[in-house]
Amino acid sequence: MSTVKEKNWVNYYFQSVSGIVGAVLILLVLIASLASAFGILPHDPLEQNPVDALKGPSGTYWFGTDQFGRDIFSRCLDGVRRSMTVSITAVTIATLVGVFLGVVGGYFGKALDSLVVRLSDVIFAFPAILLALAIVNSLGNSWIDTSLAIAVVYTPIFIRVARGPVLSVKEMDYVKAVRILGFSTPRAIFSHVLPNVLPPILIQVALSLSWAILTESGLSFLGLGTQPPDASLGLMVSEAQPLAAFAWWSLAFPSILITVIVIGLNLVGDGLRDALDPARRSS
């Protein structure tokens, strides 16, 4: 036991400016999503007030109203919740499936491994939005369909991120020792291989979340995700197209929110990379 307390990666994380800014932004986004989930919004996101249609930002309507007099602030928060739900679900599925396939493939090698690698090569052969589009076209428009489509698109990244380190870690002496000691294979993988491939996976989760947000909003922009009258950031941008010329707020706020979420997730990713990579840490 060393008496000097080792700084853990969390301490390092909060030393980086981008890490702090990113964490604050994402915390705000999560609070917004929770507020919408519990219905703590200034207005009902679906309620139409024709009298107040296309009003600019004011004390009553912080982000103004759309052509039906619906409160854009409430719709934005509702949209943030929907985007975050889809993205978090998608990336969770992609992480679990991808890491499982990557670790198992990398650890056992042989036919299983080459099958996993082939599969990820095939999925990598499509531009993300195109593949998501094709899958959503087949599955349907519900949030779970969108999540599944995005999950398929981002699974191979996790296969790759998990498989690489497993290939090198499994040849390490300490993993060999675990096997010689007679521990079961799952135990060797879970307690000795997995913890050592965790840092790159964690960074990948943050980055994939940002891509998932972009893909989800792209799909709903194209009319293949959330369906009206429900609010979604991408759909709001698409609905604002004909209005933007005389009601800038209808386009500006949902656009800014998407950008802020993606910036936040990227900054968290950068912060994690700096905190988890000892080589960068020293500099």
Add this chain to the structure above:
Amino acid sequence: MLTTLFGISIFVFIVLRVIPGDSITGSLGIETGALSETQIQALREYYGIDKSLIGQYLSWMTSFLRGDLGFAYSNGVSVLELTKAALPVTMELALVGTVLGVIMGISVGIFSASKPGSIRDFAGQFFGLLALAIPGFVLSTALVTIMANKFQYFPNGLEYMTPWQNLSTNLQQMLFPGLVLGIAVAAPVMRTTRSALLETVDKDFVRTAHGKGVKARTVQFKHVLRNSLIPIVTMTGIQFGYLLGGAVIVEKIFALPGMGRQILDAINKREYATVQSSVMIFAILFVTINLLTDLIYRKIDPRIK
């Protein structure tokens, strides 16, 4: 490469053919209910979906390889004809986007790396982050709104012109969508340029060049930038592929009749044959570009076997 393409074809087939039920309900909708049993049987034979799945796959693949990509049900135009018109549009757009993106990315990268840690560097990196985070459809919508309403300038509202019909109109129509795609490319190119430059500046041969009394400017371009090119070229190649994906959305907003719009139109009209063959062509294009990037990468960096 061939195994990947074979895998892609099976994947496309599974995703687009097996899951959505059948193309009769797809093309006729609720009117299917009015059909008699014999009519449905005849239609199933017509579309070839009375065969087994393997039979369907084989007949799709054999005709695909013979260049028969199927027909669009609604107007009977062959998908091959549609693609011949649409593919050059997407390729031109991708090329314009890449060129603009590389120019922006490398310039901002050099600007940023010239004084690491300065306000200049911060501004450059902020540009990189912003360019990464703003979705193409947001940028496109904003550009269209501003150009059309504030400046009454919207070349994409006119009928699309090929470069051979009217080069000036064509380039004007390509400029803004190309700019949107270019900004998406510029972000990673900028980051790569910056880190590659910062890494090269510390190398011994750069110090030697300075020591020999070579002009600072010459060192910057001939020694530093030249040796940083390899990662930049690789990143550009990778981005060129991704740009094809971005083209799907950008083409729709700017009304360019390219591959992306072809696929979106087909999805909206439930033209399964068109969707299936177009997605397949898109994937082949993507794989080919990645292969070319790999070849160029090996060519310019002799250290890679």
